[in-house]
Amino acid sequence: TARLQTVSRNANPAYWEVINAFKKRTGTPILLNTSFNNNAEPIVDSVADAIATFLTTExxxxxxGPFxxxxxxxxxxDWTALAVSLPPYVSLHQTRAYKAPDRRETHCEISTTHFSSDSVRISHDLFNLLMRIEGEAMLGDLLNTIAPDQAKRDAVMEGLRRLxxxxxxxxxxxxxxxxDQDCDQTLDQHNRLSA
Structure with missing residues (x-):
């Protein structure tokens, strides 16, 4: 099924030009517009959402806008310059479970508060790294708390990307x-105005 929508040149010139350019290349003046999200989130609602979806999909x-x-x-x-934070809807847990009748094991998990049955098991190293976050933390600083074992650091980075x-x-x-970026932009504007 589909909901057909028309776009006039007057109402939305930029989108009309995209459709027209596609028509010139293909002979078909139609574009398919689908919802912008992945299976882990609702529909994109901001530029930040759009960037996260873009970077974590194919x-x-x-x-x-014009970009x-x-x-x-x-x-x-690039990765270590990023900050890491936990959304308000997630929680971290450790649980003890029997692996064998005489042996228990500790599991580390992260889950959403609205779907507690959807817990994701994570490594002890990743769990310990996430437990260090108060508000937000620089990824580079967090990785420096892990032993200099490159395999462990790579595994933690892969786990973070999956999460x-x-x-x-x-x-x-x-x-x-x-x-800092906002201050730089303000200074640039001030310098242009005072020049």
Whole structure:
């Protein structure tokens, strides 16, 4: 099924131009518009949501206003410059369970408060890293608390990426970096006005 919608050049010139450009390339003046989300979240509601979905899915590009964003391979330095925070709807747990009749084992999990049955088992290293977060923490600083064992660090990074894809953690520019950027923009505006 589909809900057909028309776009007039006067009502939405930018979107009309996209459709027209597609028509010129393909001969078909129609675009398919689907909901913008993945299976771990509701529909995208902000630019931050759009960027997170773009970075954690196999989308090729993201258009926000007049900007077209393409992916590039992220370096370890790119990752470690990000802040990590826990959304208010997640919680961390440790549970003890019998692995054998005479042996118990501790499991670490992260779950959402609204779907507690959807717990995700995580490593002890990742659990300990997440427990260190108060508000937000720099990923590079958190990784420095792990022994210099590269295999452990790589495993924690892979675990964080999987949790980010499921929206169980947030990876984002730090608040301090955003404040620095805002100050730089304010200074630039001030300098332009006073010049």
């Amino acid at each position: 989308l090729d590009g993201l258009v926000v 077209l964003v393409k992916k590039r391979a992220a370096t370890l330095q 980010w894809e499921q929206r169980l953690v947030r990876l984002h520019p730090s608040q301090a970096a955003r404040m």
